[in-house]
Amino acid sequence: MSEPILEMTDVSKRYRTAGFGRGRGGFLAVDGVSLHVGRGEALGLVGESGSGKSTLARMANGLVVPTSGTVRTDGRDVARLGRRGLRRLRRNVAMVFQDPLASLNPRQTVRQTLENVFRAHGETTSTAELVALLESVGLGAHYLERYPHEASGGQLQRVAVARALALKPDLIIADEPTSALDVSVRAQILNLLADLQRDQGISFLHVSHDLAVIRLYSDRVAVMQRGRVVETGPSEEIFRSPQHPCTRALVEATPEAELPARPAGALRGADRACHDRDHDSPNDHPVVSRPEAGATEY
Amino acid sequence: MPDPVLQVEDLCVSFTGGGVTADIVRDLSVTLYGGRTLAVVGESGSGKTITGRAIMRLLPRGASARGRIVVAGREMLSADERELRRARGSDVAMVFQDSMSALSPYLDIGAHIAQAIRLHNPSVTRRAARARAVEMLDRVGIPEPADAVRRFPHEFSGGMRQRAVIAMALVNRPALLIADEPTTALDVTVQAQILALLRELQREYGMAMLLISHDFGVVGSAADEVLVMYAGRQAEYGSLRDIFDQPAHPYTAGLRAATPRLDVRREIGGERTRLRAIPGAPTSLRDAGPGCAFAPRCGLADQVGERCVVEAPLPTVRPTSEVGGLHLAACHLDRLPAPQEVAS
Numbered sequence: 357m358s359e360p361i362l363e364m365t366d367v368s369k370r371y372r373t374a375g376f377g378r379g380r381g382g383f384l385a386v387d388g389v390s391l392h393v394g395r396g397e398a399l400g401l402v403g404e405s406g407s408g409k410s411t412l413a414r415m416a417n418g419l420v421v422p423t424s425g426t427v428r429t430d431g432r433d434v435a436r437l438g439r440r441g442l443r444r445l446r447r448n449v450a451m452v453f454q455d456p457l458a459s460l461n462p463r464q465t466v467r468q469t470l471e472n473v474f475r476a477h478g479e480t481t482s483t484a485e486l487v488a489l490l491e492s493v494g495l496g497a498h499y500l501e502r503y504p505h506e507a508s509g510g511q512l513q514r515v516a517v518a519r520a521l522a523l524k525p526d527l528i529i530a531d532e533p534t535s536a537l538d539v540s541v542r543a544q545i546l547n548l549l550a551d552l553q554r555d556q557g558i559s560f561l562h563v564s565h566d567l568a569v570i571r572l573y574s575d576r577v578a579v580m581q582r583g584r585v586v587e588t589g590p591s592e593e594i595f596r597s598p599q600h601p602c603t604r605a606l607v608e609a610t611p612e613a614e615l616p617a618r619p620a621g622a623l624r625g626a627d628r629a630c631h632d633r634d635h636d637s638p639n640d641h642p643v644v645s646r647p648e649a650g651a652t653e654y
Numbered sequence: 655m656p657d658p659v660l661q662v663e664d665l666c667v668s669f670t671g672g673g674v675t676a677d678i679v680r681d682l683s684v685t686l687y688g689g690r691t692l693a694v695v696g697e698s699g700s701g702k703t704i705t706g707r708a709i710m711r712l713l714p715r716g717a718s719a720r721g722r723i724v725v726a727g728r729e730m731l732s733a734d735e736r737e738l739r740r741a742r743g744s745d746v747a748m749v750f751q752d753s754m755s756a757l758s759p760y761l762d763i764g765a766h767i768a769q770a771i772r773l774h775n776p777s778v779t780r781r782a783a784r785a786r787a788v789e790m791l792d793r794v795g796i797p798e799p800a801d802a803v804r805r806f807p808h809e810f811s812g813g814m815r816q817r818a819v820i821a822m823a824l825v826n827r828p829a830l831l832i833a834d835e836p837t838t839a840l841d842v843t844v845q846a847q848i849l850a851l852l853r854e855l856q857r858e859y860g861m862a863m864l865l866i867s868h869d870f871g872v873v874g875s876a877a878d879e880v881l882v883m884y885a886g887r888q889a890e891y892g893s894l895r896d897i898f899d900q901p902a903h904p905y906t907a908g909l910r911a912a913t914p915r916l917d918v919r920r921e922i923g924g925e926r927t928r929l930r931a932i933p934g935a936p937t938s939l940r941d942a943g944p945g946c947a948f949a950p951r952c953g954l955a956d957q958v959g960e961r962c963v964v965e966a967p968l969p970t971v972r973p974t975s976e977v978g979g980l981h982l983a984a985c986h987l988d989r990l991p992a993p994q995e996v997a998s
Contacts, residue, residue, distance in 0.1 A: 404841040404842070404843065405841055508935040509698075509935070510935050511935070538697040538698055538868070538935070538936050539697060539868060539869075539870075539909055539912055539913055540697060540908065540909060540912050540931065540932035540935075540936065540951075541931075541932075541935055541936075542912065542914075543912040543914075543929035543930065543931035543932070544931040544932075544933070546914075546929060546931075547928050547929060547931055550926065550928065554926070565841065565842070566914065567842075567916055568871075568913075568914035568915050568916040568918075569914045571914070571916055571918070571919075571920060572914050572918060572920055572927055572928075572929065573920075574920070575920075591920055592919060592920060592921075595916065605843050606842060606843065607916065608846075609842040609843040609845065609846040610842050610871065610916050611842075611845075611846070611849075611869070611871030611872055611874060611875040612871055612874060612875075612915060612916060612917065
């Protein structure tokens with residue numbers, strides 16, 4: 357097997373906080389995490405708010421600098437990259453954020469937004485290339501001259517994906533890419549990302565709080581709780597038999613759009629196993645790590 | 655049968671701005687009894703939030719409502735300010751998505767609840783109101799309520815704040831609770847707790863609940879009846895079972911198929927599972943032509959032809975599996991083709 361596109365080894369991130377309360381000594385957002393994303397693989401990162409999943413994702417392309425540990429992207433140690441190296445890294449690792457309206461410049465047309473990506477990396481581009489780029493995300497050429505406020509949330513998220521694709525990255529980090537979208541549009545964007553993985557072999561680190569999304573669109577899953585990865589394994593196995601209490605709590609609390617539903621009010625939420633990093637559970641459950649699915653049987 | 659807690663008849667809400675008036679909700683009628691939960695489901699622009707606000711008479715500037723809204727025997731649309739003040743908080747209360755903006759950062763939690771009590775019962779002493787606030791915080795599951803009552807909103811987590819807001823909304827035992835996306839900002843485990851709490855309190859108080867949500871998962875675990883709205887109109891209405899088992903509107907079926915489900919595997923028979931997306935984006939009534947607002951996105955409109963584009967369908971009665979149940983759908987198709995679940 358070839359080298360993974362992303363490999364994190366014992367990575368931690370401590371934020372300094374204003375010095376009162378338990379903030380003294382800083383806030384450990386990510387606590388000794390090791391994980392990898394194989395080439396062409398989609399890794400789903402799930403966890404509740406504050407579990408550290410966004411911080412972890414941002415360390416993959418150098419947006420957040422880890423306090424300790426190493427991040428290797430495409431075989432290179434991110435910490436040792438200079439400015440040039442980081443720039444090259446970011447060609448290779450693109451990002452899609454949750455809120456497309458906030459991540460696009462309101463004063464730039466789609467054309468300007470896309471052209472700037474090429475310019476930032478010292479490349480020129482043609483209208484034909486930009487049109488092809490838009491078409492690859494299902495948008496027509498007329499979107500080139502539009503401003504963000506002239507498009508819907510779903511269309512804007514397609515633009516954001518087009519921007520991520522512009523420099524033909526090997527890895528896309530998608531941080532809650534569909535959480536701000538309407539249900540009927542969410543499926544369009546998820547299918548688009550799945551097509552990119554299948555047809556262009558792009559790897560994904562997909563961060564989401566929605567387990568159902570992660571189950572359908574990830575090959576492997578890492579579950580985070582209080583800055584740590586508490587369970588990893590192939591998506592199928594994790595959801596068929598979640599082992600860690602945190603994973604189980606998340607699975608049980610996820611409501612199903614399905615009948616016969618569990619009787620109303622039967623959703624298990626009382627389990628605090630996953631939530632609330634203020635209260636450390638007295639006996640921490642060991643991390644559940646499942647063997648790599650070399651030969652996954654379905 | 656007892657009188658309904660909420661009766662809405664032919665509700666229209668329109669916005670006036672820049673000399674133009676446009677409807678955002680049209681011809682909405684619902685009846686809701688005590689102890690029942692009606693979920694209003696829709697996407698952006700569907701008019702679900704505006705409908706909730708119209709019932710409270712809390713419409714934004716420039717919006718006006720026509721038709722008839724009766725809450726616990728009171729005509730809301732013709733009520734004057736004094737009557738409205740009496741109704742709000744005591745007959746009908748509301749819980750919003752963002753608990754932080756529903757609470758004043760300058761007041762402790764107890765003050766919020768005591769204020770809600772004393773507004774409707776001026777004879778209650780401050781002291782008695784604080785004591786009642788402690789009881790209420792205890793009832794909604796806030797630990798150490800005697801201490802919590804003195805805390806400020808920012809000292810609470812999102813889930814605890816939402817519990818406090820629920821305590822505030824329910825302290826006067828309203829006949830109707832309008833919950834507008836009450837769990838959307840919360841983590842799933844907390845969401846499950848809050849939904850269970852709402853259900854429990856509803857049973858205890860016998861109140862009716864209008865649950866506004868975009869999430870079929872939430873709806874499935876909390877609703878008795880479901881109203882699906884699209885572009886300001888009712889697309890489908892029915893019992894939870896009818897809506898889930900035999901949807902009669904293509905939009906309802908489409909929304910369900912587009913919702914990721916935890917029980918669906920990533921690969922089935924070596925093929926990657928894909929969600930069936932609805933093409934296009936949600937529209938509002940303003941952008942809709944004379945025909946069905948969903949027609950441009952509807953895969954079945956071709957089967958019907960011209961009619962979908964020129965004539966807006968009216969809700970008509972559909973088969974129901976419930977005794978005495980009502981199942982309505984606004985679609986020119988008499989029946990949907992057999993539902994394919996997550997396919998293609």
